[in-house]
Amino acid sequence: MANPLRVLRPFSVSSVTRMVALSLLGMLATGCGYRRLDREPHRAAWAHQGDTIRLARFRNLTPKLGLEDRFTKALESRIVAASPWKLVGPGEPSRWVLQGTLEKYEIVPLGLSLGNGSAKASAGTASRVEVKVVASVDLLDGQTGAVVLSRRGLTFSNQYRVDQNFASFDNREVQVIDSLADDFAESFLTQLLEGTD
Numbered sequence: 001m002a003n004p005l006r007v008l009r010p011f012s013v014s015s016v017t018r019m020v021a022l023s024l025l026g027m028l029a030t031g032c033g034y035r036r037l038d039r040e041p042h043r044a045a046w047a048h049q050g051d052t053i054r055l056a057r058f059r060n061l062t063p064k065l066g067l068e069d070r071f072t073k074a075l076e077s078r079i080v081a082a083s084p085w086k087l088v089g090p091g092e093p094s095r096w097v098l099q100g101t102l103e104k105y106e107i108v109p110l111g112l113s114l115g116n117g118s119a120k121a122s123a124g125t126a127s128r129v130e131v132k133v134v135a136s137v138d139l140l141d142g143q144t145g146a147v148v149l150s151r152r153g154l155t156f157s158n159q160y161r162v163d164q165n166f167a168s169f170d171n172r173e174v175q176v177i178d179s180l181a182d183d184f185a186e187s188f189l190t191q192l193l194e195g196t197d
Contacts, residue, residue: 051096054141055090074185110130136151151191
């Protein structure tokens with residue numbers, strides 16, 4: 001008859017060390033949750049490493065001149081920095097074509113200055129503004145011209161403090177637009193590379 005009380009062998013130091021090392025290795029292998037999207041395997045047909053992509057010039061339907069150049073430049077920079085594609089120049093053949101339209105650009109005053117004793121002229125001017133850009137982007141098959149992915153009404157906005165006179169915002173507006181364009185490019189490419197449609 002077998003003894004119901006089994007004798008358990010004590011763990012040796014080397015087996016405990018191995019278990020701890022394997023546990024730590026397992027935790028490290030799972031990572032911290034951050035990953036580069038251009039190095040991950042993708043489900044989306046348009047996210048293959050080495051495919052070529054061309055940017056069509058953004059159409060600008062807003063009254064803000066030059067806005068399309070800022071958004072095109074931001075998207076180019078993001079594609080070169082962190083995408084699986086090779087960017088080709090305008091007019092060159094490519095596997096994919098990215099085209100966009102800037103539909104809205106507005107500056108909305110959010111807070112008003114009440115002025116002070118020395119600067120009564122500043123009373124009623126904006127102390128904080130929100131800058132908002134709305135864009136739509138299409139990814140086209142460069143061989144057939146068919147729309148593969150379409151994103152409509154992408155909205156990007158941010159709030160900014162304004163100095164005593166509203167004219168000071170005009171001096172910073174180019175920086176504001178560049179910041180919004182970069183946010184747009186990063187967000188859109190992240191969605192595109194993750195294959196969400």
